[in-house]
Amino acid sequence: MTHDSFVHKGKRKNLVEYLRYRIGVSDENVLSAMNEVPRHLFIESIFEDFAYEDRAFPILAHQTISHPSTVAEQSELLQLKAGEKVLEIGTGCGYQTAVLIAMKGLVYTVERQKDLFDFSKKKLREMHLYPKFQSFGDGFAGLPTFAPFDKIIVTCGASVLPTELLKQLKVGGKMVIPLGPTDEQVLYRFTKISPTEIEKEEFGAYKFVPMLGKTNQ
Numbered sequence: 607m608t609h610d611s612f613v614h615k616g617k618r619k620n621l622v623e624y625l626r627y628r629i630g631v632s633d634e635n636v637l638s639a640m641n642e643v644p645r646h647l648f649i650e651s652i653f654e655d656f657a658y659e660d661r662a663f664p665i666l667a668h669q670t671i672s673h674p675s676t677v678a679e680q681s682e683l684l685q686l687k688a689g690e691k692v693l694e695i696g697t698g699c700g701y702q703t704a705v706l707i708a709m710k711g712l713v714y715t716v717e718r719q720k721d722l723f724d725f726s727k728k729k730l731r732e733m734h735l736y737p738k739f740q741s742f743g744d745g746f747a748g749l750p751t752f753a754p755f756d757k758i759i760v761t762c763g764a765s766v767l768p769t770e771l772l773k774q775l776k777v778g779g780k781m782v783i784p785l786g787p788t789d790e791q792v793l794y795r796f797t798k799i800s801p802t803e804i805e806k807e808e809f810g811a812y813k814f815v816p817m818l819g820k821t822n823q
Contacts (some may be wrong), residue, residue, distance in 0.1 A: 610644045617645070617658035621674055624660065630677045633682045640678055643751035645671075648701040648729060664701045669815050672761065674813060677702050682796050683782045683809060686711045686758050688808035691738075691752070693774065695745035696761035696817070700726030700737040704735050706759070714738040714752050716745050718818060746819050748774045755779060763814035777801060784814045 613683055622641045646657035649671055653663045662670045669764040672680075680702075686692055688710035697717035703726065706713045715737050717723040723742040730737065739752060745760070746768045753774035760771070760783035767785060775781055775798045784791035795811040 614644060614646055625675060625678045631678045631682050635709050636678055636681045639705045639770040642708045643704045645701055648699045657762060666725055669698055669722060671699050671701055677705055680703055680759060680782050684759055685710040685780060686757050689815060690756035692756040692757040692759060693749060694759050697726045698722055700730050702761055703737060707735050714739045714749050716743050716749060717742045718745055729751050744820050745769060750774060762817040764817040784812050
């Protein structure tokens, strides 16, 4: 279940070079994490040969694992430092979670799809990767019990800004989130300047699965 061969490691090294020189990712913490985490273990074995290409793949519950370039870019925008508390909305198969853990973040993660919650929990445990807290719940609600967070990352596209999540962000904290209609979103970074002041930055068009409320058994 946790087989990671020299071939896989070689392909990962090539992926990191691609992310560095073609995509322009320069955060060494992100690149090191992407090099460390075996993406092929998070997808179905029929896709294993293509796991280190810059492609999305279908996973359980009609969801997808994001392109490696998207994971790297979102992770870089987060500016996550070792030991910071990060809230992830949309655990999915657990790949982005694993990258955040490899970046030495203290990861709190929420997933609304029960199949994916169960899969990611089992997969991360098999790989000896342990989030601080993993929850089956509504991403729009966040995790107020554990707030405030230094960083928040949303891995699905929201049609409106979830203000409840902004409330759970520390002053000085950053939230990276795709916003917009179902067919295409714009990636934003919000920085909480003060309890009432938010700075917004825009980083281009992306396509994410939609962010949905409540939970789905």
